[in-house]
Amino acid sequence: MSQTHDHHAPIQESGEISEFEILETAVRELAIEKGLFSAEDHRRFSEWAESVGPAGGSRLVAKAWTDPEFKARLLADGTETCKEVGIDWRDPTGSGTPSDYTYFYVLENTPTVHNVIVCTLCSCYPRPVLGMSPDWYRTPNYRRRLVRWPREVLAEFGLHMPPEVEVRVHDSNQKSRFMVMPMRPEGTEGWTEEQLAAIVTRDTMIGVALPQVDWTASEPPSKVGA
């Protein structure tokens, strides 16, 4: 039986070490000792994962909003057009990995269609353009319920779509990966690509939120306006 550990001495600035953290470390070290992968493998993957967030996706949307020809290319061939912003889905040491797939499609929201993405089978996610998936995206809670009760799930995120708008759920069960291109909000006339990219947040590209002119996800909500 394990011993009971009521308190661990706080380690540096990070506070208590949880048993899960100990488990994670133990599993990783054992795996490396047994040659299942190398420490370098792990380091490289971590380094890549930290470097990728939703910035690539935001850039794609901002460019599409400001450049109709880019938008047309992006909608016609997402995989190829990503290269224009430095994202190569086929390069495992670049911004794709072997478990990502290579057919990328951008789903355009319109006044009559609102897209939202899910992977019911295993939570595939367009990592090269959005970074790591949110924890909630990977839960059966989201994955089972979004396909069945999409409007209820969207409402849990604070998003309510009118009845006449088609809520179109995309279940990425095969080799395609998807990202939503939200509609450009009013009040952004004359904005630069950079300013536009800042309001295209991760959740707007999954489809559980709409871009807001006053929300960039870069600071906590308590610091942003009302």
Added chain:
Amino acid sequence: MSDGYRVLFDTLEPGSRRESSLPELDGKPAPWESSMQATCECLSWRGALDNLERREAEDELGETIYLDFPVRARSAVVTAHALLDLGIIDQEELRSKMEAVRERFERE
């Protein structure tokens, strides 16, 4: 499917609970969670444990044997379970490695 492993049940601290709503599951992953993701990717990449199989096991075991565990810990617990099932590691060596790690963290 085997039963759960004692060494894994022992990681569940009293008072911890499963997250109960979607927003509770949001928030930046802790460093160890990101590290675990990297481990899972490496295990799949180098062939020891396929991502899809592991994800399916996370769903199945996370909703049954390891139902009481926080969802955030699922990858860690289920990956360990899978490696135990595969016979790549055994409970004794996992337990003693965890003891060594714990000691190392407490020592620093």
Added chain:
Amino acid sequence: MTRFQIGDRVTVKDATSMFHTRTQAYTRGRTGVVVEHRPEWVIPEDEAWGREDGRKEPFYVVRFLQRDLWPKYTGFDADTLETECSERWLEPAEEEPK
């Protein structure tokens, strides 16, 4: 040559699942419309076994009305769901009786 064209109404077969199929249970026996072609891929049933020479097939994006997928769907009539199916999982929809 693809068997189904864009606009065709198709029904997902209710076939026995082999391991590693990626055809969801909730689509079996349901009817939708082909809205896009996808490139030919090795079918997941073969890919999971690591067969490099696995069978390739056309894939299709099928769009379903949510009210056709779920009993007592609580959203609205306009709502849809799209997913991708390999050709072997699809058959032409039967004509609705008039």
